[in-house]
Structure formats: C-alpha cells, structure tokens
Amino acid sequence: MSSEPAQGPGATPARAGVAVAVADLTVRLDGALIVDSVDLDVAEGEWVTVIGPNGAGKSTALRAVAGLLPFQGSVHLHGHPLDRLHRRERAKAIAVVVQNPVVPVGMTVFDYILLGRTPYIPPLGRESATDLAAVDEELTALDLVPFAGRRLDTLSGGERQRVFLARALAQGARILLLDEPTSALDIGHQQEVLELVDHLRAERGLTVLATMHDLSTAGEYADRMVLLSGGRVVAAGTPTEVLTEANLAEHYRVKVRVIPGGHGPLVVAVRS
Numbered sequence: 302m303s304s305e306p307a308q309g310p311g312a313t314p315a316r317a318g319v320a321v322a323v324a325d326l327t328v329r330l331d332g333a334l335i336v337d338s339v340d341l342d343v344a345e346g347e348w349v350t351v352i353g354p355n356g357a358g359k360s361t362a363l364r365a366v367a368g369l370l371p372f373q374g375s376v377h378l379h380g381h382p383l384d385r386l387h388r389r390e391r392a393k394a395i396a397v398v399v400q401n402p403v404v405p406v407g408m409t410v411f412d413y414i415l416l417g418r419t420p421y422i423p424p425l426g427r428e429s430a431t432d433l434a435a436v437d438e439e440l441t442a443l444d445l446v447p448f449a450g451r452r453l454d455t456l457s458g459g460e461r462q463r464v465f466l467a468r469a470l471a472q473g474a475r476i477l478l479l480d481e482p483t484s485a486l487d488i489g490h491q492q493e494v495l496e497l498v499d500h501l502r503a504e505r506g507l508t509v510l511a512t513m514h515d516l517s518t519a520g521e522y523a524d525r526m527v528l529l530s531g532g533r534v535v536a537a538g539t540p541t542e543v544l545t546e547a548n549l550a551e552h553y554r555v556k557v558r559v560i561p562g563g564h565g566p567l568v569v570a571v572r573s
C-alpha cells in the first residue's frame with residue numbers, strides 16, 4: 302500500500318465531512334489490473350452503493366478500502382491515511398461485512414458477535430463488561446436476543462446476515478462496508494436488512510459504502526451510486542443519474558426499462 306498524497310479529482314482527504322476518501326485506487330491481482338484509478342468520496346452519514354456487472358471489480362475495490370488487499374493510490378478514513386492506522390485503530394474506524402464470511406465451526410451467535418470487540422480486548426486479556434454490554438446492545442438492536450446461545454450454523458440465511466451485521470456494529474466503527482449484504486436473502490429479508498442498516502445509519506450517524514446487484518433496491522437506499530465497469534468508474538451520481546437505460550445497456554449489455562420510483566428508479570430487464 303502507498304501513502305502518497307491523494308491525486309485524483311475530488312480527492313481532498315482531510316476535507317471536513319468526508320468519511321471515506323479514495324483517490325486513484327488501483328489494484329492488481331496476480332498481475333491483472335482489476336481496479337483502475339478509482340476516485341470515490343463518501344460523506345459522513347452518506348450511503349454510497351457501488352454497482353456494476355459481474356467481475357467489474359466491486360468486491361476488490363471494497364476489500365482494498367477495508368485494508369484487506371494491497372493497493373496503489375490512497376484511502377483516507379475521516380482524514381487519516383488507511384495505511385498509517387494500526388490494525389486496531391482501523392478496526393475501530395471501519396467495519397466490513399464480506400460476502401460469505403468464514404464462520405468458526407460450532408460458534409454461538411453471542412461469541413461470534415463478541416469477535417467484533419477484538420480491537421478493544423488487550424492481547425492475552427479478557428473481554429470487559431463494556432464488551433459484553435456492546436454484544437447485548439447489538440443482540441437487542443438486531444432482534445437477535447432469542448438466538449444468542451444458538452450455533453450460527455443452525456440459523457437461516459436472513460438470521461445469519463443479521464448476525465454478521467451485529468458483529469460489524471459491535472466493532473463500534475462509524476464506517477460500514479457491506480459487500481452484497483442481501484445476496485442470499487428473499488425480497489422480504491432483503492428489505493428488512495436494508496431498512497435496519499438505514500435506521501442504524503440515522504440513529505448512530507454511520508456512513509455506508511456497499512456493493513449490490515439488485516439495481517432497483519440499490520437505488521432505493523443509496524444517496525449516491527457509482528457504476529464500475531472493467532475496474533473503472535464509468536458513472537457516478539444520484540440513483541436517477543446513474544440508473545439510466547443508456548448506462549445499463551452499455552455496461553450490463555441488457556435492454557432495460559427505467560421507471561421513476563418513490564426513492565430511486567425501478568429497473569426492469571425487458572426481452573429484446
């Protein structure tokens with residue numbers, strides 16, 4: 302990772318009110334260019350969703366912002382360069398829900414959420430009363446109290462997704478990265494999880510950076526969207542500005558109809 306000063310347009314990392322400042326982000330994996338010179342700012346309290354076709358580089362970009370992958374360019378979190386934050390400070394600043402997290406076999410819901418408190422527990426130390434209270438708070442906030450003693454592998458997809466979110470929230474970070482948070486969920490549970498995130502965003506002043514495939518749902522919740530294609534930002538703006546028939550035809554290679562909706566446009570694929 303490099304800590305060079307931000308270079309791209311709109312990349313003034315220390316600017317007040319910017320929670321995530323990404324400038325000229327470039328990621329190569331095994332020599333292949335996967336994310337190409339991406340600039341992206343997320344204001345404090347804002348919800349930005351990255352969309353794009355399969356293989357566009359959405360997850361890779363998100364993982365880089367989370368510090369999970371080496372990259373070139375710069376990422377600043379609330380003005381602090383990501384690569385100068387120690388692992389614990391980083392975990393207190395930004396929490397990630399990845400796709401299909403690895404779950405330790407046999408772990409209970411309570412113990413899994415407690416893992417979110419790791420940055421607060423001293424090496425070789427034990428969790429404090431504050432850590433246990435934080436887990437209780439998230440169990441209550443996400444309606445998981447009856448599941449606390451259950452093994453995670455006995456939960457339904459929707460219940461498990463709430464637990465993943467609870468663990469991330471227990472970290473106490475003000476920035477939440479969500480990679481496809483609703484991919485395994487039916488339409489009702491998708492809405493439930495996204496409403497919950499939106500509610501917690503307002504209540505706790507969280508900033509959300511997400512990736513999503515369902516374009517209509519993504520547009521419903523995002524303040525702004527970024528369309529990634531071939532690792533590059535090809536459109537950015539409000540859902541109405543990004544979810545256009547022309548943008549989607551060009552980058553998803555699909556004929557769609559875009560219908561003005563309540564919060565964001567509704568996108569329907571049509572047979573050609």
Ligand SMILES: Nc1ncnc2c1ncn2[C@@H]1O[C@H](COP(=O)(O)OP(=O)(O)OP(=O)(O)O)[C@@H](O)[C@H]1O
Binds near residue numbers: 330333353357358360
């Ligand atoms: N280690 C690697 N070496 C080379 N290419 C890789 C490696 N890991 C991932 N890729 C490629 O990077 C590209 C982007 O992957 P990524 O998962 O970021 O895309 P995505 O937009 O999140 O896709 P999806 O919507 O399918 O989840 C894909 O073409 C993938 O095959």
